[in-house]
Amino acid sequence: MTHRIVIVGGGAGGLELATRLGKTLGKRGSANITLVDTNLTHIWKPLLHEVAAGSLNTSEDELNYVAQAKWNHFQFQLGRMSGLDRATKQIQLAATLDEDGRELLPARTLGYDTLVIAVGSNTNDFGTLGAAQNCLFLDTRKQAERFHQQLLNHYLRAHAGDNANQKISVAIVGAGATGVELAAELHHAAHELAAYGLDRIKPQDMHITLIEAGPRVLPALPERISVPVHKTLEKLGVTVMTNAAVSEVTAESLKTSNGEVIEASLKVWAAGIRAPAFLKDIDGLETNRINQLLVRPTLQTTLDDDIFAFGDCAACPQPGSDRNVPPRAQAAHQQASLLAKGLKARLEGKPLPTYAYRDYGSLVSLSSFSAVGNLMGNLTGSVMLEGWLARMFYVSLYRMHQMALYGTFRTLMLMLGSRIGRGTEPRLKLH
């Protein structure tokens, strides 16, 4: 029987891997490649803050799994992995329901010879009182679209009401890259919405508060990047609070452990990650306190050679460091490339290559205003980038993902299409 490789999760890493393996092993008939995802379409997760602010229209940037599978010699199965039976080498998929709650696809099992788990992560609210009930999260396209809809609803209500000059308050918990980028993107959205005539809420009347438990914004990046970013945010009118740990969220406000109360009509939690709960000790595999599967440098899980995990859902050691590989699109992309080679080597009975994270630096987009970041080079060490150049590098991360999925020609066509579209469509999604 042809070797069956099942990849669960078609995100930044899993979809690249399925495409690469399809084009090689799948095309030659050396293996059957199956990708499983809960959705029918893929949108690159680092774009979700733009979806939330309305500056990105998901229908233009989404990829259809069924078509991608057809073009790249792999199969696609719609479903949510809910369990695993290592003894019989099967995964369990829960029943898929349609929008009205009726069963679309029944619960079923899927057999594998090699299983790759790449199901990503969700935001971690650390069990903070009221956070799950009162905050919005940006883990999925649906959640980002929900945020956008709520933002628009505020504007539409203000526009239809009698009171001129209304206000809107947004609080973002977590000043990591996601929180910072969302704050800048929302500021940009406030200007665009006013320019389109929804000007009962003036740009300066959208109050954005960014709340960070640590001593500075972008705690995972070097301090010399935090300082200019903090200054730019303040220049844009964003209130930045540091050393402020949120201890409770209510429908109207957020409370910090040092007693401050921040009133906000829209609240977004963008601090911390954890892997999906169904992974916790799944069929005896080792996991850590945030549900990530423990893997070796080959990306095989610690207790099962036939099961690999990568991306945000895996705790992968970094040689010479006591920290794991960070949960970043950059790492998922590198690991997908390594596994594409590794799984081919495995079929040929050759030793597996091992993964070492290469940090190419981090870039943070401050919407159309600027971008800031550092690039890591072998010879130069870390180079600080700002402004136009940083923005170009930032956009290139997404282009690399598109190249892996579509190849060079189609990526160039997509870039051309979006440039033409910019002249004919509103710059902000208005519905």
Ligand SMILES: Cc1cc2nc3c(=O)[nH]c(=O)nc-3n(C[C@H](O)[C@H](O)[C@H](O)COP(=O)(O)OP(=O)(O)OC[C@H]3O[C@@H](n4cnc5c(N)ncnc54)[C@H](O)[C@@H]3O)c2cc1C
């Ligand atoms: C707003 C935002 C901005 C970000 N910006 C950056 C950035 O600028 N640079 C950067 O490097 N990183 C960034 N990140 C982090 C980056 O998005 C992640 O590190 C990256 O997407 C991880 O890739 P992944 O393949 O592990 O998971 P994901 O890309 O999250 O994909 C997981 C996939 O698994 C599917 N799935 C989940 N559960 C199941 C299940 N049970 N069964 C079947 N399928 C399932 C999901 O539908 C999804 O398609 C950002 C994240 C967010 C939220």
